[in-house]
Amino acid sequence: MNSSLSPILNKIEPGDKGVMELARKRQDSLTKPRGSLGKLEDVSVRVAGMRRCITSTFDNKAIVVMAADHGVVAEGVSAYPQEVTRQMVYPLLTGCAAVNVFARHIGARVVVVDMGVIGGFEPNPLLECKSVAFGTANMAQGAAMTREQAIDAVEAGIAVIESQIAEGLDIVGTGEMGIGNTTAASAICAAVSGRSAADVTGRGTGIDNKQLLHKVEVINRALEINRPDSNDAIDVLSKVGGFEIGGLAGVILGAAANRIPVVIDGFIAGAAAIIAVKLSPQVKDYLIASHLSVECGHRIMLEYIGLQPLLSLDMRLGEGTGAALGISLVEASIKILREMKTFDETGVSDKDTES
Amino acid sequence: MNSSLSPILNKIEPGDKGVMELARKRQDSLTKPRGSLGKLEDVSVRVAGMRRCITSTFDNKAIVVMAADHGVVAEGVSAYPQEVTRQMVYPLLTGCAAVNVFARHIGARVVVVDMGVIGGFEPNPLLECKSVAFGTANMAQGAAMTREQAIDAVEAGIAVIESQIAEGLDIVGTGEMGIGNTTAASAICAAVSGRSAADVTGRGTGIDNKQLLHKVEVINRALEINRPDSNDAIDVLSKVGGFEIGGLAGVILGAAANRIPVVIDGFIAGAAAIIAVKLSPQVKDYLIASHLSVECGHRIMLEYIGLQPLLSLDMRLGEGTGAALGISLVEASIKILREMKTFDETGVSDKDTES
Numbered sequence: 035m036n037s038s039l040s041p042i043l044n045k046i047e048p049g050d051k052g053v054m055e056l057a058r059k060r061q062d063s064l065t066k067p068r069g070s071l072g073k074l075e076d077v078s079v080r081v082a083g084m085r086r087c088i089t090s091t092f093d094n095k096a097i098v099v100m101a102a103d104h105g106v107v108a109e110g111v112s113a114y115p116q117e118v119t120r121q122m123v124y125p126l127l128t129g130c131a132a133v134n135v136f137a138r139h140i141g142a143r144v145v146v147v148d149m150g151v152i153g154g155f156e157p158n159p160l161l162e163c164k165s166v167a168f169g170t171a172n173m174a175q176g177a178a179m180t181r182e183q184a185i186d187a188v189e190a191g192i193a194v195i196e197s198q199i200a201e202g203l204d205i206v207g208t209g210e211m212g213i214g215n216t217t218a219a220s221a222i223c224a225a226v227s228g229r230s231a232a233d234v235t236g237r238g239t240g241i242d243n244k245q246l247l248h249k250v251e252v253i254n255r256a257l258e259i260n261r262p263d264s265n266d267a268i269d270v271l272s273k274v275g276g277f278e279i280g281g282l283a284g285v286i287l288g289a290a291a292n293r294i295p296v297v298i299d300g301f302i303a304g305a306a307a308i309i310a311v312k313l314s315p316q317v318k319d320y321l322i323a324s325h326l327s328v329e330c331g332h333r334i335m336l337e338y339i340g341l342q343p344l345l346s347l348d349m350r351l352g353e354g355t356g357a358a359l360g361i362s363l364v365e366a367s368i369k370i371l372r373e374m375k376t377f378d379e380t381g382v383s384d385k386d387t388e389s
Numbered sequence: 390m391n392s393s394l395s396p397i398l399n400k401i402e403p404g405d406k407g408v409m410e411l412a413r414k415r416q417d418s419l420t421k422p423r424g425s426l427g428k429l430e431d432v433s434v435r436v437a438g439m440r441r442c443i444t445s446t447f448d449n450k451a452i453v454v455m456a457a458d459h460g461v462v463a464e465g466v467s468a469y470p471q472e473v474t475r476q477m478v479y480p481l482l483t484g485c486a487a488v489n490v491f492a493r494h495i496g497a498r499v500v501v502v503d504m505g506v507i508g509g510f511e512p513n514p515l516l517e518c519k520s521v522a523f524g525t526a527n528m529a530q531g532a533a534m535t536r537e538q539a540i541d542a543v544e545a546g547i548a549v550i551e552s553q554i555a556e557g558l559d560i561v562g563t564g565e566m567g568i569g570n571t572t573a574a575s576a577i578c579a580a581v582s583g584r585s586a587a588d589v590t591g592r593g594t595g596i597d598n599k600q601l602l603h604k605v606e607v608i609n610r611a612l613e614i615n616r617p618d619s620n621d622a623i624d625v626l627s628k629v630g631g632f633e634i635g636g637l638a639g640v641i642l643g644a645a646a647n648r649i650p651v652v653i654d655g656f657i658a659g660a661a662a663i664i665a666v667k668l669s670p671q672v673k674d675y676l677i678a679s680h681l682s683v684e685c686g687h688r689i690m691l692e693y694i695g696l697q698p699l700l701s702l703d704m705r706l707g708e709g710t711g712a713a714l715g716i717s718l719v720e721a722s723i724k725i726l727r728e729m730k731t732f733d734e735t736g737v738s739d740k741d742t743e744s
Contacts, residue, residue, distance in 0.1 A: 066487050071487065239425070348428050350427070355426070359721065362717060363714065373490045383472060
């Protein structure tokens, strides 16, 4: 059915259990109580399975930030005006948005992609143009996009990440910018998980109680009118998704197909991860959840996928800010495997493992 | 009563509320929804109050790792033999312990201090010798140390940090190594918080259920025999503490007196923080909790002091591993204040703040 996506979907293999076992054995032999680095040990083992190597290095890190507009903003679901999507692309390009600060902090590049911002942009060497259309249609009145547009968005994301991988990228974080996109992410979460819109809808950039009730009502209307098929990820994406969400799903698929770890950001990046996992369940083996957003649907998303977040900082900014901080933790976890010594190597007495 | 500590205690001033207000205003004016960086915004505001500057830089970071032995190990409270304290000092010095890996990852130095390891060490330029004695006495049979030794340990910690500050240190993490020291930390936590030993005692390096019950019984015996005075921090430290715990309390006091942020590690570093806060409540303004340990008493400690941890990675290693990762987050939070631009500076439309 999604025949143009078949080659990439067929290329995605599960993480390598043999290498994961080697990584676990090494973690257990290092001079520290077994398991004492908690979630970071698990992350290092999973990354070993992704990379087929227990001592990976990450020399080429990027946060891919995809921007697009959402027709549903016409319903008054956001605290900020629609033009902020476009306006925020410039700080992203000049390096003064929050994600740029965190990316520099961890030694990563920021790759900014226009997936469908209203009005588009003048050609700019720092901005990748993959615009599918000038914003989605209003999902409260019909499908957000056509099925073809949904596939175009996913394919654009695959092209972006494959070009980055060709340049040497070895770990990627997913980020986004799009006024109205928590509404799309909530709708995707509700459609796929079967939870009510009220359960998965939060305050986004900061709406009040009255606006929150209205946002839930808009999402219910969108789900009612569109009736997305939860077994068909492209149907869900086209009916209640967004171009940046489709693009990030493509980034995830392309990374997984090339055995590149993907550190996902918050709620909107989580919606993209759900679309990708629905297209290929093996994708999960390549995903690391960076943080738990304050958006109430995010926990439901991560449980649906089966991921545990590393950070819980009450963040709700998006852009890939959590992903950047998460990449640094992933890198730290792998450095433990690479740089620590074992009980045998150091002559430190191990715990009596017979007891 | 602790007259020799009075000069440093008198030097500790609260964080500067005026500078904190300036930092909060700047956070609120940056191109992101207000509050959207969650705990990191709060940390940046608190650090501004500590440093009297909203755009600090951290160019000289260190983790101070203090090692000492504990007489209570004779009661069989640990999964590892006592000589591991001594053995683990060597990986710390050669840079292959877990904290060294994380310190390199975040660009920090590791300062290793012998506060009282059995047998001591040959002179080594990489190791600071502040040994109070070759291990504490067995707290299950009497006081762990004399009152004089407790004050000596705190003063040694003050000397260590003041020497580091003289060399330019601008942020410090606290770490430790000492077989048996979760027993001391649990006893301190119980003595000060009034909670039962069972509530605040965990598995340390990895003991089983039977050993855990025994550990609780040993702590109860130590509290019964010693009856530490919860209103006298030096009494608590001398009766059920440890030399590295006293030393870290001194590091904290010395840092606070010099307006240096202290990122505290896990359970044992938390016990040192409790001693320091008991000696001077203003110290709290200079403390940042890096992570929540799996040791059950750690949450009780942090609540007692009034701190929220940044990371929750199910770690229980000590050495300052959590502190190192926490320092990186503190630095990221301050870079936001320094490197992001405001709505006015970028021309991005702000949310209608009247609504």
